[in-house]
Amino acid sequence: MSEFINMISTAYLPEFIIIVFVLINIFASLFFDTKFYKLSKWIALLGIVLAIGSTFYLQIEPEAYAFDGMFLSNIYTVFFKILILICGFFLILLSRNMIREKRDRAFEYFTVFLAGILFAMCTVSATDFVGLFVALEALGLSCYMLLSFTKGPDSKQLTFGYLVQGAVVSSMFLLGVSLIYGLCAQVNFDEISLYFANANVMQSQPQILLTFSLIMLACTFLFKLGLVPFSSWLPDTFKGASYPICAYISSIPVLACFGILAKLLMIFYHYTFTMKIVFAIIAVVTIVLGSLSAIRQENLKRLMAYSMSVQSGIMLLGLCVFSVYSLSGVLFYLFCYVFANIGAWAAIILLYNSAKLEYLDDLKGLWYHRPYYVLAFTVVLIALAGLAPTCGFVAKLYIFSAVARSGFVFLPFLMIALISSVIMIYAYWRIIRSMFRRVETDIAIDNKVISSKYILYFCSFATVFICFFADKLVRLCQLVAYYM
C-alpha cells in the first residue's frame, strides 16, 4: 500500500487528483438536482487548482516512472502539465455562460472536460505507443463528446466532419504503430530509439516501410493540430461548436500533441532528415494557406480556427529543425500561445455573451462603447500576430532564430513563413480595424460582471508582462528542453 502511495506521489499525483474529481463529479450528479448545477463548476475548479498545487510535489529529478515504466514524470512533462492545467482553469471559467444555458448537462460537461484534461496529461507522459494511443484516443473522444454540447440547426452536421476524420486518422495511427512494431518488435520509445540508433539496423531494414509508418503516425498529429492536409475540419467544426469548446480544442490537444510530437521526433532523430523537410513543407504550406484563408473570414470563430492552424504551423516549423535551442523556442512559444489564445477566446466569448457579436461587421464602433475591452483584445491579438510590445514578438524571434541557425536548407521556408506571417497580421488587423471604425448604430452591451472579462484583462496583462520579463522564462524553457 505504502509503495502504491509512494508511486502516486512521485509520478502521477495530478492525474490521480483529476481522476478523483472526475469521480466526485459523477457521484455528485447522482445526488444533486439541476438547481445545483454550479456545484459542478466548483468541483472542477477545485480539482484543477489542487492538481496544479500537487505538481510541486512530483519527483522530477531524477525522473520517476509508474506502471512498469509506461508513465513518465520529469521536468518536461510537468511543464506541459502545468500549462494544460492553467488552460483548463481558464476554460472552466470561460464555460460559465454555456453551462447556464444547459444546466441539466452541467455535471456531464465537466466530467468530460476533466477527463479530457486528464488524458491530455497522460499523452504527454506516455513512454510507449500503447499508452500513447490510449491517451490520444481518449483525448479525442472527450473532444467529440464536448462537441455535442452545441446548439443551432446545423452544428451537428458541421462538427460531424471532425468525428469522421478523427476516426480515420486514429486507424492510420494504429497502422503506423503496428508497422513500427513489425520492424523492431518494440513499443517502448526508448527501446525503439536504441534500435534505430544502431546504424546496421538502418541499412538492413526497408527504408520505405519506416517512412510510410512515420507518415501514418504523423497524420494523427497533423489532424489534431489542424495542419495541412488535415485542416479542413477546423473552420466548420469551430463554426458549429460552442465558444468554450472551440477554445478547448484550440488549446488542450495542441499542447498535448506538441508535447509528445517533440518526443517522437527525438526517437527517430537519426532518421529524421527527410521527415524534417516533410514537416517543414507541411508547416509552411499550412502557414501560407491558413493565413490566406484567414483574411477572407467574416466569422470570428472561423478566423480563430485559421489562426490556430497558422500558429501550429509556426510551432511545427520550429519543432522540425529539432535542436535544444529550437525545442526551447517551441516551449516558449507554447507558453505565450496559451495566454494569447485564451485571451482572444475570452474576448470573443465576452462579446458573444454580452452582445451576441459573432461577425467582424458586428464589432464596428466597439471602441466608442467599451474602450477597455477593445484595448485588452487588441493587446492579445497583437500577441497572436507576433508584434512588438507583447510576448508574441519574443516567441517569434526565438523560434525563427532557431530556424535560421539550423542551416541553409531551412532558409527558404523561413522566408516564406515570415512573409506570410504579414498576411496573418492583416487578418488580425481586420478585427482591430473594425472595432475602431466609427458607426452611428449603437451596440447593446449587457453590463453584467462576467468572469471572462477578468480573464481577458489578465491574459492581456500577462502577454505584456512575459515580454518584459522573458529572460526567466527563456531560461526555464532551455532547462526543460535540455532535460527532455
Next chain:
Amino acid sequence: MSFLSLIWLILSPVIVALILMLPNFPNHQVKIRRFAKWFAGLHFVYALLFLVFFDTSMFGMSYEKELTLFGMSWLKSLGISAKFGVDGIALLFVVLTTFVVLITLFMSKIHIRTKHKLYYSLVFLLEAAILGTLCAKDMFVFFVFWELSLIPLYFLISQWGNSEARRAAMRFIFASFVANMFLFFGMLILYYYNFAISNVLTANIETLNMDSTFYPLWFQVFVFVNFLIGFAMRVPFAFFHNWYPDIQSKSSAPVNILLSGFVFNTGVYGLIRFNIQVFPEIFKLFAPVLMIWGLVNIVYAGAQSIIQPEVKKMVSYAQTSTAGFVMLGLACLNTVGFNGAVFTAIASSVVYSSLFVVISCIEFRTKNTYITSLGGIGQVMPKCMYLALIVCFAAIGVPFLVMFTPKLLVLTGTMLSNLDQQLMVKIAAVIGLCAIAVSAGYIMYFFYKVFCSVLLEQWKKLKDLSPQETAVLSALSLVIIYLGINPMSIINVYQSVSSIILDILQV
C-alpha cells in the same frame, strides 16, 4: 553628466502619452495642447543638452545606458539586452526628431479639431519609437522600435487624414510590414551567423560582424539585400517610394510635417549602421550599383515631381529626389561624400518639414492644395511669401542656406570618388549637378505659381500668417540660415564617427 539619460529621453514621451490618455486628465483642448507643447519644448531642450555636452572627439558610442528590470537585462539568455547609446550621427537625428515634434505641435492647433487626447499621445508615442530606433544598441531592440513606430503612424494618418487616408495608410503599413520582414529575416541570419563565427550569442550592433571568408559571397550579398530592401522602403529610395507621396497627399498637415522630418532619419541611420558597418565588403562591391540607383532616384523622382498638380505630392517627390543624393554620397566611399550624405539627410528633413509648414498654412486658409488653383496668394500673404522664399531657396541649394553645403559635398565626393568605374563616376557627378538645376526649376515653378502669378478672385480675402505661424516659420528660417552659414557646427559632431566608418570601409 549623470542627469543625461537616454532612457529618460526615450521613455518620457511614453509616460506623457499615458498621462494624456488617463481618464482623469481634463478633456479640454487648450490644456492638452499647452501640456503637450510645454513637454515637447522641455524635451527638445533636454535633447539639446545631450548635444551640448557631447564629446565630439569620442570614437564610438556615448551616453551608454542599459534598461534593466529589477536588475535583469532583457533576454540576456539570448544575448539580447535593452542597451542604448548614441554616436554623433544618431545624436543629430535625435535632436532633429525632437525639434520636428516641437514644430509639429505648434502647427497642430489649427488643423487638429477632434480627438485631441489621442492625437497628442500618438505623436509622443511615435516620437518615443523613433528615438528608440536611433538610440538602440541592440539589433532586435532596434527592430522592435522600428516596427512600433508604424502603429502610431497608421493611426495618425488614418484618423486625421482625408477620406482616402484610411486605405492609403493600410497600404503603407502592410507594404512596410513586408519590407520589415525582409529586414527581420536578415537580422535573424546575421544574429546566428555572427554567433557561428565569434561563438558569442549577441545582437549588439557594435560587435556584429558577418564579413568573413567563412561564408559564400552570394549568401552575404543575399543578407545585405534583405537589409537594403528594409531600409530603402523607409527612406524612401526610388522604386520603393510610392507610399510616400501617397501618404503625404492624404494625411493632414501636421502629420505631413512629422513624416517629412522623420522618414529620412531612421532609414539612413539604419543604412549606415547595418549595410555599411556590418557589411563593408559587400557595400564596396555594391557601390557602383548604389551610385546608379541614387542617380536614377534623383532623376526619376525629380521628373515625377515636375508633373504633379498637387503641392503635397510635388514636395514629397522632391524630397524623395533628395534621397538620391544621400545614396550618391554614401556610394562614393570617401569622407567628403559620406559627410555630405549624412548632412543631406539632416538638411532635407529641416527644409522639407519647413516647406510642409508653409503648405499647411496655405492649406488651412484655402482648403486647396492644387498648384494651378492657388494663384498669386503672395499679394495677400506677404509674410508667408517671404518666409517661403527662404525655404524654397534652401530647397534648391542656394549658397549660405542649409542645403548648399551637403549637395556641394556630395557632388565633390562623387567627383573625387576612387571607384573603378571612373567614367561612370564623372558622368554621375555631372548628372547630379544638372539635377540640381532641374530641382531649382520645379521648386521655383511651385513658388511662382502659388505666390506670384495673377491673384484669383476667391483668394482676395485671405489673411496673412498669425503671429504663432510667423514665429514657427521664422525659427525654421533662422535654423536654415544658421546651418547654411555655419555648416561645420553639424559636421564636427559626426566627423569622428565618419572617420571610423571609413576606416571600416578601408578606403
